[in-house]
Amino acid sequence: MAAITESEWIWKDGQLIPWHQAQLHLLSTAVQFGTSMFEGIRCYDTPEGPAIFRLHEHLRRLQDSCRVFGLESPHDIATLAAACLSLVAKNKLGSCYLRPMVLLGYGGAGLSAEESPIETYIAAWPWGTYLGEGALEKGVDACISSWQRAHPNTYPLMAKAGGQYLNSQLMKWEALRNGYQEAIGLSPSGLVSEGTGMNIFVVWRGRCFTPALDGTLLPGITADSVMQLAREIGIDIEPRQIPREMLYGADEIFFTGTAAELTPVASVDRCQIGSGRTGPITKALQQQYLDYVKGKVEDRHGWRTLVPSAL
Ligand SMILES: Cc1ncc(COP(=O)(O)O)c(C=O)c1O
Known part of the structure; x- marks a missing residue:
């Protein structure tokens, strides 16, 4: 792929x-x-x-x-x-x-x-869309992994260390084998943690949540960018504990990551999320993010470093 x-x-x-x-x-x-x-x-x-x-x-x-x-x-x-x-x-x-x-x-x-x-x-x-053709528009089908994220103080999951990605590979390969594009990992306490290489956001009854940093997930730089951009358009994203069942009844779910950018989740465990099409909050935030990274808006946060052509 x-x-x-x-x-x-x-x-x-x-x-x-x-x-x-x-x-x-x-x-x-x-x-x-x-x-x-x-x-x-x-x-x-x-x-x-x-x-x-x-x-x-x-x-x-x-x-x-x-x-x-x-x-x-x-x-x-x-x-x-x-x-x-x-x-x-x-x-x-x-x-x-x-x-x-x-x-x-x-x-x-x-x-x-x-x-x-x-x-x-x-x-x-050069690397195009991480989760495949059409993922940014249509979203991906995800499952809850049978593999858990590691317990805090076993692997330091706020660090990005190669060996730790064996867990992500177990999650990813199991998902692909079962016909999904992505997997969502639960923490050892059974709460939603993150994807194999991305953070997760949930829109539930009009409010937007993301798992709080609990030692089972990476503090994503895309997640941080999206939270700042969301606030600027009046969307408050609350870090909190997210029980698995909240996903099945969610209005919208999306992943964020440098590779995945902002990818909608169309279904979880074959349960359609919202209308099955990319929801309005996901769409708005995706637009904000992609416009920013592609230089379509002013760099008001100083997040873009131009590559000097003379190097
Ligand atoms: C396990 C994991 N979670 C989340 C992310 C998202 O982080 P970022 O947005 O900084 O790329 C990544 C990607 O680096 C990751 O590998």
């Missing part, structure tokens, strides 16, 4: 290296144990040229993820931001997806991994 489209260069610790030279040894700690902190960032074509959306916030979250695991990337946010901008320019990309990664390379044999070097990479490639 989403084979990678290669670009020319990958940034590695201050150097641009050819795409196919960005390789790790089989026994790198990141391959053995999933020790890779990463981000997913989008760059959009705007009337002023390509612009990376909320670059600083993504790199801040990357740094936070590293801190949780005690990995010290030698590169500060300003260096990584400059690297992201030059990578997009050098690869002559417009609209694209960026994947910064801070990982443990080859050296240590066991879990302590003291001999494994910290390596920082950034890749960028």
Whole structure:
């Protein structure tokens, strides 16, 4: 569904290296144990040229993820931001997806991994609609996963760490096998948590809710953007506990994520949500979000970083 489209260069610790030279040894700690902190960032074509959306916030979250695991990337946010901008320019990309990664390379044999070097990479490639053709317009069919999100203080789910995504893959693959496009994870207490790579929002009796940060989900940057944009058009979104059954009776449900952008949910466990068509609040917020990222409105929050063409 989403084979990678290669670009020319990958940034590695201050150097641009050819795409196919960005390789790790089989026994790198990141391959053995999933020790890779990463981000997913989008760059959009705007009337002023390509612009990376909320670059600083993504790199801040990357740094936070590293801190949780005690990995010290030698590169500060300003260096990584400059690297992201030059990578997009050098690869002559417009609209694209960026994947910064801070990982443990080859050296240590066991879990302590003291001999494994910290390596920082950034890749960028063109990537269209994450959940497939028509997902943004028609929405996706989702199920409640039989796999739960991890209990707080088992995996630090406010961090974006590679190994933790095994849980997301279990959820996603089960959903696909059963004919759904996405899965919704419940927290260990049985309340709604998040999708496999996206946050969830529910419109219920005219009010809009999203699960509160409870240690079972990622604090999404898209979710934060959508909540701010919603407030500006008079829609208040309340973080709270959401029981599973609220989903079945919801007027509207949507996912947010850098990759998924703002994707409506058409059904949950084959239960049609609302009229089965994208609801008015979802539509309005999707429009606000896409207009903002694509530069159709003024950058009043300073969220877009233009890629200088001369880099
Ligand atoms: C598990 C998970 N939840 C939520 C999100 C949405 O986060 P963001 O909007 O910052 O991309 C992502 C994507 O990064 C994710 O992987």
